[in-house]
Every structure is written in structure tokens, then in C-alpha cells.
Amino acid sequence: MSSFKALRVYQSESGLEPRVESMTVDQLSDGAVVIRSAWSGINFKDALAVTGKGKIIRQFPLNAGIDVSGTVETSEDPRFRPGDPVVVTGCGMGENHDGGFAQMVRVPGDWVVPLQDPLDLRTAMAVGTAGFTAAMALVRMEANGQRPEQGPILVNGATGGVGSYAIRLFSHAGYRVTALTGKPEAADYLKSLGAEEVLDAGELEFGTRPMEKGLWGGAVDSLGDESLAWLTRTVKPWGNIAAVGLAQGIKLNTTVMPFIIRGVSLLGIDSVLCHRDIRLATWKRVAELLKPEDVDAIVTREVGLDGVVKAAEALMERRQQGRTLVNLA
Ligand SMILES: NC(=O)c1ccc[n+]([C@@H]2O[C@H](COP(=O)([O-])OP(=O)(O)OC[C@H]3O[C@@H](n4cnc5c(N)ncnc54)[C@H](OP(=O)(O)O)[C@@H]3O)[C@@H](O)[C@H]2O)c1
Known part of the structure; x- marks a missing residue:
């Protein structure tokens, strides 16, 4: 059986040890579909996982990486044939199942999504869990x-x-978008993605009242904590807030007032274990709204398997803008 390379994470007394090493398919976590990987991408969660800054990996050793695109090598699942271009995001890959920072992955058929036109393998991973999650926010908010x-x-x-x-998806779907960033120097980048207005997070007054002046039709929150609490107080009547992330913190200190006086909705976004029908609908929306050239400005870096750890450190230190792709071919 031919060998391939993977970024495999070991646990030792001194912490986590990610190593690029050779493996064979029979060593991978089980599944009906074997995929020859083409691309992966580095998400916040991957950076937490490989730097050991978050408890993402729950069994050791494990190949890291929560996303992968590639072509089906073999399949015991009749829905897939060798050569099919496919994408897998979340589902526990890189957490408790060998993940996408590897030249081969083996997963259950229910996790595998056929690539939809006009997405190609690189574009799909330029999107990855990050873009898929943003699209799920759009799908859920519109629903x-x-x-x-x-x-x-x-x-x-x-x-x-x-x-x-x-920013890209909501502006393509006809919404005006205001970007809030801790990097005001990135205003040109954010406007090139479709933001009409860019606000500096450092200059924001959060206020303290249960409801402040309604400013936003809706919101996509990657931060949690004070930032999410502020959004509950400043979204206009009947607006939706998609709660996506916790980059600032996991707490949410707010009141019921925005929900019972303004009809504001707080929608949970779970890209990992969402139902397959939501997964397929979300990828469909991505394929409808994004063109391959749309991702060019967002992909700011490409690395090989041996560059993943350094790129993850940059992301953790907030030195990274946009997405880093991992070339597995
Ligand atoms: N629910 C889900 O299924 C799901 C899926 C994917 C991601 N997530 C979560 O969503 C969040 C964003 O993921 P991502 O992949 O976009 O991560 P990312 O590329 O690292 O982006 C996070 C952004 O948040 C801001 N930020 C980072 N640390 C911060 C801090 N301490 N305080 C305030 N702002 C901070 C930075 O933006 P600025 O410098 O522009 O402010 C940074 O670029 C993460 O918490 C991730 O775990 C959840």
C-alpha cells in the first residue's frame, strides 16, 4: 500500500507535538470513502488545535485539519465514484477523526459533499469552514x-x-455591509470585499443600556462576549444575529429586552454537526453567490504541510488577514 504525508499531532508531557510523517490508508480513521486530498485551509479552530492553545483534538495521535477537498479514490458508498470531486468540512474531522492536513482522508459517506458548479477544488477550500459558516449565517438569517x-x-x-x-456573501446577496475590525488599516481590503463602511473596534462605545439606538438590520458575530452583547442592544426590530464565534470570549451578558421588545433573534450557527440537508443547501448558496475570482482577495497565503504550524501561529497572534490555503497535491 503506497504511503502519503500527513500532519499528525501527538500528545506528550510537554504539550502537543505536530509532526509531518508518512502513513498508509489502513492507519486512517474508518469510513466508506477514501479521498485523495488536493487542498485544505487553516481555520481559527485548526490554529487552536495545532498550536495546542485550545482543546480541539480529542484523541491522539490524530491528523489535524477540519476541512479538505479532493477526488474520491475508492468508495464503498454507492453515492460516490472514483474521480468525483468532493469537499468535507467539520463533522469531527481533525477533532476525533483523522483530518484534512493529509494527502489522504477516509470518512463516512454522509460527510461527503459533491462539489457544486462553478466551484473547483481550490475554490472550495478557499471557502472552507469559514466561508461555509458565513453562508450558513446567511441561509439561517434569511430563513x-x-x-x-x-x-x-x-x-x-x-x-x-x-x-x-x-462581507462577500451578504453584499453579493444584496445587503449593505458594515465591517467592524480591530485592524482599521485593513479598510481598503474590507471595502474591496464589499463593505460599504468600516468601523474601528478600538473606537467603539459599547454603552450600558439594555437597548441602545437600533443601528443594524442584522449581524454576523465571530467574537462573542461584549461584542455580541452590544449587538443584541443595537440590532433593529426583527433583525437576526448569527452567533458564530468566540474569538473574544464565551460569555454573553445581555438582557431579554431586545428579544421581547424588538423581536430580535439570536441564531446559533453550528457548521460541524449540522444536518446534511442544511449542509447541502448551504454549499448550494455558496456556489450560487461566489465566483472563483471572488476568493482571490481572501486567500492571502498558501503553504504546504510543513508550513501549517507557522501559519497557525500567525493566525493565533492576529498577524494573519484572510485565509491560508494548504496545498496537499
Ligand atoms: N460556529 C461555527 O460552526 C464556527 C465555524 C467557523 C468558525 N467559528 C468561530 O468563529 C470565529 C472566527 O473564525 P475565523 O476562522 O474567521 O477566525 P479568524 O480568521 O482567526 O478571524 C477571527 C477574527 O476575529 C478578530 N479577533 C481575533 N481575536 C480577537 C480578540 N481577542 N478580540 C477581538 N477580536 C478578535 C480578528 O478580526 P479583526 O482584527 O478584523 O477584528 C480576527 O481576524 C472563531 O471563534 C471560530 O472558532 C465557528
Whole structure:
């Protein structure tokens, strides 16, 4: 059986040890579909995992990486044939199942999504969990009545993967977007993605009242904590807030007032274990809204397997803008 390379993470007494090493398919976590990987991408969660800054990996050793695109090598699942271009995001890959920072992955058929036109393998991973999550925010918010006439969508953590795609997708879907960032020097980048206005997070007054002046038609929140609490107080009547992330913190200190006086909705976004029908609908929306050239500005870096750890450190230290792709071919 031919060998391939993987970024495999070991646990030792001194912490986590990621190593690029050779493996064979029979050593991988089980599944009906074997995929020859083409691309992966580095998400916030991957950076937490390989730097050991977050408890993401729950069994050791394990190949890291929560996303992968590639072509089916073999399949015991009749829905897939050798050569099919496919994408897998989340589902526990890189957490408790060998993940996408590897030249081969083996997963259950239910995790595998056929690539939809006009996405190609590189574009799909340029999107990755970050873009998929932003698209799920759009799908869920619109299913709950969000419309462009309600006002601008506030996107925070704007230069990050989710934030960047939220700006692209919501602006393509006809919404005005206001980007909130801790990197005001990135204003030109954010405007090139479709943001009409860019706010400096450092200059924000959060206020303290249960409800402040309604400013936003809706919001996509990657931060949690004070930033999310502020959004609950400043979203206009019947707006939706997609709670996506915790880059600032996991607490949420707010009141019921925005929910019972303004009809504001707080929608949970779970890209990892969402139902397959939501997964397929979300990728469909991505394929409808994004063109391959749309991702060019968001992908700011490409690395090989041996560059993943350094790129993850940059992301943890907030030195990274946009997405880093991992070339596995
Ligand atoms: N629910 C889900 O299924 C799901 C899926 C994907 C990601 N997530 C979560 O969503 C969040 C964003 O993910 P991502 O992949 O976009 O990460 P990312 O690329 O690292 O972006 C996060 C952005 O948040 C801002 N930020 C980072 N640390 C911060 C801090 N301490 N305080 C305030 N702002 C901070 C930065 O943007 P600015 O400098 O522009 O402000 C950064 O670029 C993460 O918490 C991630 O775990 C959740």
C-alpha cells in the first residue's frame, strides 16, 4: 500500500507535538470513502488545535485539519465514484477523526459533499469552514425573515475568515455591509470585499443600556462576549444575529429586552454537526453567490504541510488577514 504525508499531532508531557510523517490508508480513521486530498485551509479552530492553545483534538495521535477537498479514490458508498470531486468540512474531522492536513482522508459517506458548479477544488477550500459558516449565517438569517430593506448587516472580526466571507456573501446577496475590525488599516481590503463602511473596534462605545439606538438590520458575530452583547442592544426590530464565534470570549451578558421588545433573534450557527440537508443547501448558496475570482482577495497565503504550524501561529497572534490555503497535491 503506497504511503502519503500527513500532519499528525501527538500528545506528550510537554504539550502537543505536530509532526509531518508518512502513513498508509489502513492507519486512517474508518469510513466508506477514501479521498485523495488536493487542498485544505487553516481555520481559527485548526490554529487552536495545532498550536495546542485550545482543546480541539480529542484523541491522539490524530491528523489535524477540519476541512479538505479532493477526488474520491475508492468508495464503498454507492453515492460516490472514483474521480468525483468532493469537499468535507467539520463533522469531527481533525477533532476525533483523522483530518484534512493529509494527502489522504477516509470518512463516512454522509460527510461527503459533491462539489457544486462553478466551484473547483481550490475554490472550495478557499471557502472552507469559514466561508461555509458565513453562508450558513446567511441561509439561517434569511430563513428567519432577514431582508436587505431592514438595514445594514454588521460583520465583526471582519478581517478573519468568517468575517471576510460574510462581507462577500451578504453584499453579493444584496445587503449593505458594515465591517467592524480591530485592524482599521485593513479598510481598503474590507471595502474591496464589499463593505460599504468600516468601523474601528478600538473606537467603539459599547454603552450600558439594555437597548441602545437600533443601528443594524442584522449581524454576523465571530467574537462573542461584549461584542455580541452590544449587538443584541443595537440590532433593529426583527433583525437576526448569527452567533458564530468566540474569538473574544464565551460569555454573553445581555438582557431579554431586545428579544421581547424588538423581536430580535439570536441564531446559533453550528457548521460541524449540522444536518446534511442544511449542509447541502448551504454549499448550494455558496456556489450560487461566489465566483472563483471572488476568493482571490481572501486567500492571502498558501503553504504546504510543513508550513501549517507557522501559519497557525500567525493566525493565533492576529498577524494573519484572510485565509491560508494548504496545498496537499
Ligand atoms: N460556529 C461555527 O460552526 C464556527 C465555524 C467557523 C468558525 N467559528 C468561530 O468563529 C470565529 C472566527 O473564525 P475565523 O476562522 O474567521 O477566525 P479568524 O480568521 O482567526 O478571524 C477571527 C477574527 O476575529 C478578530 N479577533 C481575533 N481575536 C480577537 C480578540 N481577542 N478580540 C477581538 N477580536 C478578535 C480578528 O478580526 P479583526 O482584527 O478584523 O477584528 C480576527 O481576524 C472563531 O471563534 C471560530 O472558532 C465557528
